[in-house]
Amino acid sequence: MSDAAKDRAQPLIVGAGPAGIRAAATLVAAGLRPIVVDEAPACGGQIYRQPLVPDGRDARVRYGSEAPKAERLHREFAGLQGKLDYLPNTLVWNLSDGVADVATNGGHRRLAHDGLILATGAMDRILPVPGWTLPGVFSLGGSQIVLKAQGCVIGSRIVFAGTGPLLYLVAWQYMKAGVKVAAVLDAAPLTAQMAMMKALPGFPAIVLRGTRFIAEMMMKGVAFHYGINKLRFEGTSRIEGVSFEVRGKRRHLACDGAGFGLGLKPETQLADLAGCQFAFNERDRVFLPQTDTARRSSVPGVYLAGDGSGIAGADAAEMSGERAALSLIEDRGLAVDPGRAGKLEKELRKIFAFRNVLEQSFPFPSQWIADLPGDTMVCRCEEIDVSGIRDAADHFGIVEMNRLKAVSRIGMGRCQGRVCGSAAAELLAASTGRPISAVGRLRGQAPVKPLPMSYAAIAPAVTGEAAE
Amino acid sequence: MPLLHRVARQNEVPIGFSLNGKPCEGRRGDTLLSAILTIDERLRPSDFSHEPRAGFCQMSACQDCWVTLISGERVRACSTPLAEGMQVITRAANSAGEPA
Numbered sequence: 130m131s132d133a134a135k136d137r138a139q140p141l142i143v144g145a146g147p148a149g150i151r152a153a154a155t156l157v158a159a160g161l162r163p164i165v166v167d168e169a170p171a172c173g174g175q176i177y178r179q180p181l182v183p184d185g186r187d188a189r190v191r192y193g194s195e196a197p198k199a200e201r202l203h204r205e206f207a208g209l210q211g212k213l214d215y216l217p218n219t220l221v222w223n224l225s226d227g228v229a230d231v232a233t234n235g236g237h238r239r240l241a242h243d244g245l246i247l248a249t250g251a252m253d254r255i256l257p258v259p260g261w262t263l264p265g266v267f268s269l270g271g272s273q274i275v276l277k278a279q280g281c282v283i284g285s286r287i288v289f290a291g292t293g294p295l296l297y298l299v300a301w302q303y304m305k306a307g308v309k310v311a312a313v314l315d316a317a318p319l320t321a322q323m324a325m326m327k328a329l330p331g332f333p334a335i336v337l338r339g340t341r342f343i344a345e346m347m348m349k350g351v352a353f354h355y356g357i358n359k360l361r362f363e364g365t366s367r368i369e370g371v372s373f374e375v376r377g378k379r380r381h382l383a384c385d386g387a388g389f390g391l392g393l394k395p396e397t398q399l400a401d402l403a404g405c406q407f408a409f410n411e412r413d414r415v416f417l418p419q420t421d422t423a424r425r426s427s428v429p430g431v432y433l434a435g436d437g438s439g440i441a442g443a444d445a446a447e448m449s450g451e452r453a454a455l456s457l458i459e460d461r462g463l464a465v466d467p468g469r470a471g472k473l474e475k476e477l478r479k480i481f482a483f484r485n486v487l488e489q490s491f492p493f494p495s496q497w498i499a500d501l502p503g504d505t506m507v508c509r510c511e512e513i514d515v516s517g518i519r520d521a522a523d524h525f526g527i528v529e530m531n532r533l534k535a536v537s538r539i540g541m542g543r544c545q546g547r548v549c550g551s552a553a554a555e556l557l558a559a560s561t562g563r564p565i566s567a568v569g570r571l572r573g574q575a576p577v578k579p580l581p582m583s584y585a586a587i588a589p590a591v592t593g594e595a596a597e
Numbered sequence: 598m599p600l601l602h603r604v605a606r607q608n609e610v611p612i613g614f615s616l617n618g619k620p621c622e623g624r625r626g627d628t629l630l631s632a633i634l635t636i637d638e639r640l641r642p643s644d645f646s647h648e649p650r651a652g653f654c655q656m657s658a659c660q661d662c663w664v665t666l667i668s669g670e671r672v673r674a675c676s677t678p679l680a681e682g683m684q685v686i687t688r689a690a691n692s693a694g695e696p697a
Contacts, residue, residue: 168657168676175656181678182626184605252658264639264651265600271655279631280605306604366649367600367638386600396658509653509661512645543660548653579660581670 139164139214140457141229141242143221143399146174147198147443148248148435148450150206155454157212159463164214164240166221166231172206173199174250174435175270176443178278191277193302194338198443223575224402227430228591232580239591244430244457247399247418248450249437253295253390256497256552257507257515260362261389269390273299282308284386288371290314290360292491293392294339300351300388301342310351311384314373316391316494318356324489332483354380359500362387391493393440394551400438401573403431409566412488413440414495415551416570422474424453425460432456445480448473498559507556508549510542518553519560528561530554530569543579546571600651601634614683623679630655630662630674633685640664640674641687 140156142149145167156163171179177192177199188196209215219233229240253268260266267275267283269291275281276299286309289300300313315322329336347353357373363381364370372381392413400418401407406427407416420426420433432453435446452473455465503516521527521537530553533539539553540546546553550571558565609624616633623632630652633640639649640662652662655675662674667684 170678180626181628182606182609184609184626186605252654252656262643262648262650262653264649266653268654268659271653274655275601275631276604279601279626279628281601281603281631281635283601285602308604367651385598509650509659510644512643543663544658548659578657579663579673 137461138227138241138243140244140246141166141240142246142248143167143229144174144248144250144435144437145169145172145206145215145217146176146248146250146435146446147202148250148437148446148453149174149246150202151447151450152246152248152434152454153209153213154205155451156458157209159454159458159465161458161461161463162213163246164216164242166216166219166229166233166240168218168220170217172217173203174443174446175274177202178274179203180278180280184280186280193298193305195443202447220576220578220580221399222577222580224399230575232576241591244432244461245403246432246434246450246453246457247403247426247437248435248446248453249396249399251393251395251436251440252547254392254394254493254551255389255548256391256494256555257501257505257549258360258362258389258497259502259505260364260368262506262509263362263364263368264366265364265368265385266362266387266389269293269295269299269388270393272386272388273302276302276306282306282386283388284368284384285309286311286384287386287388288312288314288382288384289388290316290357290371290373291388291390291392292316292494293390294487294491295390295393296388296491297339297342297346301346303388304346304349304351310346310349311382312352312354312371313346314357314360314371315353315355315491316357316360316497317491321492322355322490324486328483328486331479335483352382358494358497360497362389392488392491393436395437395439396547397437398545398547398573398577400426400431400433402575402577404428405431405433407570410439411566412485414493414555414565422452422477423456423470424449425456430457430460441477441480441484445477445484448477448480452477495555495565498555501556507552508539508542508546510544510549511538513537513539513549515556518556522557522560527557528563528568530557530571533557533568534571540571545574545577598638599635600638601631603635612679612681614679614681614685616685617688618684625679627679628675629664629672629677629679629683629685632679633664633674633687639687
């Protein structure tokens with residue numbers, strides 16, 4: 130590290146997925162020593178998540194076609210040890226003016242930092258449907274994680290429902306794991322998926338891989354239904370089946386496990402606490418923290434990378450992680466290769482254009498909102514149903530999300546609206562006849578995830594070094 | 598029938614724990630959620646209506662899988678590694694704090 134750099138606090142990277150790892154490697158290469166904080170016990174993020182112990186399966190089985198990328202990133206991060214301060218099993222639960230509050234190994238610390246790269250990732254986007262809280266219904270991402278990281282499958286006869294590329298990938302992975310996949314139910318009509326052909330020239334490998342997945346599943350007898358409506362998961366104390374409408378006709382399928390998800394949703398809570406400006410994104414129907422092409426947020430010294438700043442996938446996450454790190458390095462007055470920065474931005478533009486095609490192919494089924502029965506649970510934590518939201522909006526004349534939260538308790542539970550927030554916004558927009566951009570978004574609140582009470586009892590001093 | 602089925606680590610080292618007082622066995626490398634759901638078909642009752650729940654996101658986001666250890670400590674099952682001797686309570690407590 131240079132003498133000048135020694136006088137300044139370390140940069141902080143939140144998240145050790147593809148974006149965080151590339152950001153860390155880039156900072157280290159520039160002679161900086163970042164602190165990397167990650168909730169997981171090992172690096173990789175959700176996409177390249179590692180098992181808790183070796184389980185006899187190789188990377189090819191675990192990560193499929195992405196195995197070389199997963200292995201490269203795991204190896205790269207292992208090679209950085211000693212050149213950065215890595216805090217696994219650690220949650221950043223608040224951010225304020227150059228200090229991060231973290232909960233780590235049963236303790237609490239306050240980390241001063243100079244330069245912050247948020248690589249917080251994403252989770253499944255959900256629109257509640259009847260029965261989605263039944264045991265045995267997992268998110269698509271959850272279905273995939275339990276298979277790759279735990280070597281467990283969510284049933285012996287499984288239905289996957291929702292939309293998006295993950296729907297097909299997870300169904301195929303389960304089939305390859307030897308599980309009976311009864312059906313894939315896609316909210317998107319087949320006509321929408323024809324948009325994928327536009328991506329064929331630019332990203333042939335990805336488009337053809339998806340086509341191959343579907344062909345292989347069809348050969349194994351997996352049923353495919355497109356443009357489904359009025360989806361419900363059925364069962365008394367656990368999932369026993371699904372029903373749905375397709376071309377006006379109701380169909381039932383028996384199953385003992387279901388994966389459900391409608392694309393992905395960025396984890397933006399920390400960007401909010403960092404004070405980043407947000408703007409409504411029409412394509413994803415969500416408010417996103419604003420970033421320029423160099424991954425600078427509206428707050429000096431705060432940089433945004435990976436899916437946490439807008440869904441673009443793991444390859445883009447690596448590139449935006451590196452690009453964010455280059456900006457941080459430049460802003461510290463150190464030299465960067467402008468050619469490299471330009472190349473990353475060019476590649477990212479291509480992937481973002483591809484992502485636009487993907488989103489056209491698998492549109493979010495906001496039309497499902499109107500069909501939702503009033504007793505459909507929206508908020509898993511506080512158990513607020515569709516009627517609870519519609520009634521609160523009607524009775525109190527509510528037109529904005531934070532008022533809705535105050536009155537209905539939606540988004541006030543343990544998940545802080547991570548799961549229900551976008552659905553609640555859709556419901557409020559529909560019931561007030563306003564565009565979803567007009568109902569606003571839930572404000573971020575610390576702690577961003579539940580903490581044991583003992584953390585609150587301690588008020589440690591701010592430390593500048595991650596190593597104690 | 599349990600919700601989860603193992604396709605790997607079937608012969609991994611057994612780890613003993615208890616679920617609502619009943620002795621159970623998981624495998625080394627399990628999360629607490631996997632250990633419970635490879636045995637049972639529910640995790641906990643929901644807070645208000647006591648509907649059965651069994652987690653959802655498996656990535657520490659949805660907060661649907663919090664359970665209580667006998668010490669009183671609350672843990673998120675999907676992100677807590679199973680440890681030998683864990684005593685887990687997943688039943689709802691009544692107003693006196695006794696498992697219902």
